[in-house]
Amino acid sequence: MSKKLTKVIALALALVMVFALAACGGNTTTPTQTETPKTDAPANSDTPKTDTTAESETPAAPVTYTYQDSVSTMATNWNPHTYQTADDSYPADFLRVGLYSFIYNDELHPLEGKDPYTGYVIVPEMAADMPVDVTEQVKAEHPEFGIPESATAGYAYTIDLNPLATWEDGTPINADTYVYSMKKLLDPALLNYRAADYYAQGLSIAGAENYANQGKLEYGAIGVTTTEYLANGGAVEDLYVDAYDFWNADASYLDEAGNALPQYVSVLDETVYGANVDDAFSGKQLYDEYLGAGAPYEAYSSDELYTVTGQYATGLDYDSTVGLYKSGEYQITIVFAKSLAGFNLLYNLGSNWIVKEDLYEANLSESEGVWSSTYNTSVETTSSYGPYKMTVYQADKFMKFEKNENWYGWTDGKHVYVDPEDGETYQMYQTDIIECEVVPEAETNKLMFLKGELMGYGLQAEDFATYRNSDYVYFTPDETIFFLILNGYKDAIEGREKADDFDTATRDLQMLLNLNFRKAIAVTYDKELFASTVSPARSGGYAIIGNAYVYDPETGAMYRDTDQAKQALCDFYSVDLAAFNGDLDAAVASITGYDPETAKTLFGEAFTEGLEAGYITDADADGKCDQSIVIEYSLSADSDFMTKTIDYLNEKMNEVTAGTPFEGKVSFAKSAPYGNDWSNKLKAGLADTALAGWSGSRMDPFSLTDLYVNPSYQYDAGWFDATKVDLTLSVEGEEVTMNLRQWSDALNGATVTAPNGKDYCFGDGIADVETRLTILAALEGKVLGTYDYIPMLQNASAALLSKQVFYVVEDWNPIMGRGGITYMKYNYDDAAWAEYVASQGGTLTY
Amino acid sequence: MGKYVAQRIALMLFTLLIITLICFVLVRMLPPAELPLNDPHTAVIEARREAQGYNKPYLVQFGIFLRNIFTKFDWGLSDKLYFGQNVADIFLQKLPATVFTNLYSIILSIPIGIGLGIWAALKKNTWVDYFISTVTMVVISVPSFVFAFIIQYVLSYKLGWFPFLMKAGTDWLSWDMFVSMLPAVMSLSFGVIAGFTRTTRAELTEVLTSEFMLLARTKGLTKAQATIRHALKNCAVVIVPAIFGEFIGIMSGSLVIEKIFAIPGVGNLYLNAINARDYNIFMLDSCFYTAVGLAAGIVVDISYGFIDPRIRMGSKK
Structure with a gap:
């Protein structure tokens, strides 16, 4: 019996394993692989090729150039209507092209005043020609699109489409494709994530917002204080508070019945939300205690209280609502709700919204009233109209792109460039195959790179000592400046000092309110040393607007290179221009932001002022502060970076305060991890500092000013009111005084009435660029002068590039980068590269 | 029953x-x-x-x-x-990678673990036993992801014997796929092998000193005969259920290993779903792991009845 049982068990186990193997091994082919095309060079046989080892030694062998890429997270949905993340947009560069595209200026595409490869040219891509302004004509023929009577240009354009453009299966792409795709993109039932890109941002198609939002209520801020609103006859029952913005709440705040918090809550609504997250409130409470007439935060009511201003109409018809229609077999007309012209028009049309109708329809599904699409989630649901097509896709693992033989660019003779080195003409896109694999760990990425299996490796902090000076390392600047925000919220600080557990005999926070104390902190730190210590890819930060912002997209001119921006820095850091013979560049280059002697002096002055103000004491008259000042760093989550940052801040603070009344008395300490609440703690003055930053549109540094003067964004809104700080500037020979908020609004296109009674607007295309730069630099100087933001780091990244490839131009350009896959050139084809790696012992050195 | x-x-x-x-x-x-x-x-x-x-x-x-x-x-x-x-479609696409990785790990671990356990027990209190026991303790104490990085560095980078990551594709039974899975399988297996070794050694050591083993030897059986016919059979009561238990253990251990070796399995999916707060994927994955754990518990309990005739399931007497 025992033997039989043993046999039964053994048999059962064997069967289980066999069934498991059989069940899982049904498909033994490569995943979702379509018919793989040949990987020969594109049809243009006249195209010169690069001189590679393989070609010269084995000319008869087929030559293939494969770009081996890696990502930490693979795209899962590259549908142009629904994708959400940068990871998801990865395939778009290969599968899609815009109506217009950017290429380097070269001998074939000269740019006035620019040497080859120092600028870029915008050329028609999926369009056949540049857009033609038909504002007057459309205004007359289509009044439904609401072009203003006064408008004569910039509102409507016809765009001739490239008749050679097809999907990868050869299906033509014509005006119907564009109109169908826009109709689907804006379809109110589909709730497409990307719909807002076409009405809520730079590009705003007439009627798109109304069509996409049919039936929804519209809310508008009351725009005045509660007192003024009521005085004007407004009714309290009509008011709603934006709880998401004002209370920083979200749908996770639930009422007693488990219903989620809506964004707008009536100020009479007594329903309590947020008990589940220990942050309960009601709409009525927010109004009574914060935003109502005479309440402490009434000043914010103009932006936080709303009324229902209307409801989007329902039953709208696309053709009579949305300003994008077919005006020829290969021509569309696009009508804008806000005028758009020049660079911004072409820039905004650099992305594309088209989808392949049959595939799109086949992949739409509806469940319980919610529509979803699986379009562009696999090889089968993807059709390319770009230079490459997807041939393999395995979710979270691997994807492969090969040349799309039906792309017009291989044969139209336009996708060629003249190499700046050898003067020869080359076809763009030398790469035949792009393979992209998920490599989750940076260390694995590095090892694979050193084995020649990947084209690039983003340097980690620990790699800089080894690779900082490598010939293959490339530094790429980023928009963001990280600054230390310094708490200056008087009420909050005094409130914290009154807490039972705060012993004012031994501790103090009020010194943070002293300007000299804040100035001293600002010059305590060597920004470059800080960067090299905590984040070597980055560099020291000295301003609040980073060095990657372009103020003139037509030429690519950078804001930080302007005299106005340089002067603002010199003024802030008190650089004597005369000492540099008026040379602004030399003066700016001398700025380190680090001046320990001045810091010591300032700490001494702050000590005296602190004693006079009663912030601190010196009971034994030893010239030393009796209290310790512990500056709480508002931590989102702890990390090695945070530890290094705090350690550095403390180390240098101790060095600089040595011999001053604050010796050993000032320190930084991590808070508990606040998660996403870290910024709220700062804004409320409940924490004292954090390293934070903003990034904005790379082409529009002017819009950044709003972040520092608008309470909706300001970190220092609790203690810095930009409407109470005046700035006087000489504009076109006239002295104009306005507050910072007014200057910012005027700079960004609003018409503002100054105290002198005149209206001013310095928006793009209205004021000359020099005036705009002057205003921007002045605002930057004013914000720096608050010492609420102490610039510390200029964001950047560094990466190694494989020896297999090289960039056609090494200088980084904010629009073109270094040319990307379009201009990537190869030192070795695949076979030659394998030989080279083997000849190096299988491991490469950089 | x-x-x-x-x-x-x-x-x-x-x-x-x-x-x-x-x-x-x-x-x-x-x-x-x-x-x-x-x-x-x-x-x-x-x-x-x-x-x-x-x-x-x-x-x-x-x-x-x-x-x-x-x-x-x-x-x-x-x-x-x-x-x-x-x-559900996403989950089913990813299930084979996890199942195969774990199956290969179990298949590799059982014979090696039990074999080492037997050897250590038979060589009790010799240098072989001490060596195996010491290494076992060390291996058990080290998490599997540490082995993963060591294996990647030594076997893939330095020696170039294996690819860094699991091969792309769904040809689960191909040789290339098997080879590409080996670093992950080995990372998972070290701990399991050590576990089996320790369990087998402990059980067998005890059984080998039992009186019925002495009786078997006095009946004229060789040491090998006695060990295989009598001692190992008694050890199975503990070892076989441990195999099912280890399977569950490996499934949870493979969450991290899947990430390191870019295995597109349900473990990696689970971690990503938690991080992204993708509710539906999280729920399906949670139900799967819970169901596997509960089912394994039943199988273990029932297996006692088959392995050891003295155990009667559900008996009221």
């Missing part, structure tokens, strides 16, 4: 339901993924959440969740990681 099994299965289903309810409510109580303020796209996401019922009371949501599973086997759509895609 049949009644006992039925009872255990019924209890398992009830437990699964309770755990599912707890997971469902807890995960929905987490704040949804943050949406940037003043971003025009936020309104669309809010509208989709509303339409998908995320703002309804939890029990209502749970009712809808169960109804869809029982009536349509519909686990819902991913609304974050695989936007709009059916989570």
Whole structure:
């Protein structure tokens, strides 16, 4: 019996394993692989090729150039209507092209005043020609699109489409494709994530917002204080508070019945939300205690209280609502709700919204009233109209792109460039195959790179000592400046000092309110040393607007290179221009932001002022502060970076305060991890500092000013009111005084009435660029002068590039980068590269 | 016996339901993924959440969740990681990678682990025993992801014997795929081998000193005969259930290993779903791991009855 049982068990186990193997091994082919095309060079046989080892030694062998890429997270949905993340947009560069595209200026595409490869040219891509302004004509023929009577240009354009453009299966792409795709993109039932890109941002198609939002209520801020609103006859029952913005709440705040918090809550609504997250409130409470007439935060009511201003109409018809229609077999007309012209028009049309109708329809599904699409989630649901097509896709693992033989660019003779080195003409896109694999760990990425299996490796902090000076390392600047925000919220600080557990005999926070104390902190730190210590890819930060912002997209001119921006820095850091013979560049280059002697002096002055103000004491008259000042760093989550940052801040603070009344008395300490609440703690003055930053549109540094003067964004809104700080500037020979908020609004296109009674607007295309730069630099100087933001780091990244490839131009350009896959050139084809790696012992050195 | 099994299965289903309810409510109580303020796209996401019922009371949501599973086997759509895609399809696509990795690990671990255990027991209190026991303790103490990095560095980078990551594709039974899985399999196996070694050694050492073993030897059996026929059979009562237990252990250990070796399996999917707060994927993965764990518990319990005739399942006497 025992033997039989043993046999039964053994048999059962064997069967289980066999069934498991059989069940899982049904498909033994490569995943979702379509018919793989040949990987020969594109049809243009006249195209010169690069001189590679393989070609010269084995000319008869087929030559293939494969770009081996890696990502930490693979795209899962590259549908142009629904994708959400940068990871998801990865395939778009290969599968899609815009109506217009950017290429380097070269001998074939000269740019006035620019040497080859120092600028870029915008050329028609999926369009056949540049857009033609038909504002007057459309205004007359289509009044439904609401072009203003006064408008004569910039509102409507016809765009001739490239008749050679097809999907990868050869299906033509014509005006119907564009109109169908826009109709689907804006379809109110589909709730497409990307719909807002076409009405809520730079590009705003007439009627798109109304069509996409049919039936929804519209809310508008009351725009005045509660007192003024009521005085004007407004009714309290009509008011709603934006709880998401004002209370920083979200749908996770639930009422007693488990219903989620809506964004707008009536100020009479007594329903309590947020008990589940220990942050309960009601709409009525927010109004009574914060935003109502005479309440402490009434000043914010103009932006936080709303009324229902209307409801989007329902039953709208696309053709009579949305300003994008077919005006020829290969021509569309696009009508804008806000005028758009020049660079911004072409820039905004650099992305594309088209989808392949049959595939799109086949992949739409509806469940319980919610529509979803699986379009562009696999090889089968993807059709390319770009230079490459997807041939393999395995979710979270691997994807492969090969040349799309039906792309017009291989044969139209336009996708060629003249190499700046050898003067020869080359076809763009030398790469035949792009393979992209998920490599989750940076260390694995590095090892694979050193084995020649990947084209690039983003340097980690620990790699800089080894690779900082490598010939293959490339530094790429980023928009963001990280600054230390310094708490200056008087009420909050005094409130914290009154807490039972705060012993004012031994501790103090009020010194943070002293300007000299804040100035001293600002010059305590060597920004470059800080960067090299905590984040070597980055560099020291000295301003609040980073060095990657372009103020003139037509030429690519950078804001930080302007005299106005340089002067603002010199003024802030008190650089004597005369000492540099008026040379602004030399003066700016001398700025380190680090001046320990001045810091010591300032700490001494702050000590005296602190004693006079009663912030601190010196009971034994030893010239030393009796209290310790512990500056709480508002931590989102702890990390090695945070530890290094705090350690550095403390180390240098101790060095600089040595011999001053604050010796050993000032320190930084991590808070508990606040998660996403870290910024709220700062804004409320409940924490004292954090390293934070903003990034904005790379082409529009002017819009950044709003972040520092608008309470909706300001970190220092609790203690810095930009409407109470005046700035006087000489504009076109006239002295104009306005507050910072007014200057910012005027700079960004609003018409503002100054105290002198005149209206001013310095928006793009209205004021000359020099005036705009002057205003921007002045605002930057004013914000720096608050010492609420102490610039510390200029964001950047560094990466190694494989020896297999090289960039056609090494200088980084904010629009073109270094040319990307379009201009990537190869030192070795695949076979030659394998030989080279083997000849190096299988491991490469950089 | 049949009644006992039925009872255990019924209890398992009830437990699964309770755990599912707890997971469902807890995960929905987490704040949804943050949406940037003043971003025009936020309104669309809010509208989709509303339409998908995320703002309804939890029990209502749970009712809808169960109804869809029982009536349509519909686990819902991913609304974050695989936007709009059916989570059951995604899960099934990823299941083979996890199953094969774990199966290979078990297949590799059982003979080696038991073999080393037997050797150590037979060589008790010799240098062989000390060496195996020491190494076993060290290996058990080190988490599998540490082995993963060591294996990647030594075997893949320095020696170039294996690829760094699992091969792409679904040819699960191909030689190339097997080879590419080996670094991950080895990373998972070290701990399991050590576990089997320790268990086998301990059990066998005890059995070998039993009186019936002395009787077997006095009957004229050789040491090998006695060990194989009598000692090992008695050890099986402990070792065989341990195999099922280890399978569950490996499944949980493979969450991290899948990430390191880029194995597109359900473990990696689970971690990503938690990080992204993709509710439906999280629920399916949670139910899967819970069901596997509960089922393994039943199998272990029932296996005692088969392995050891002295154990009677469900007997009232």
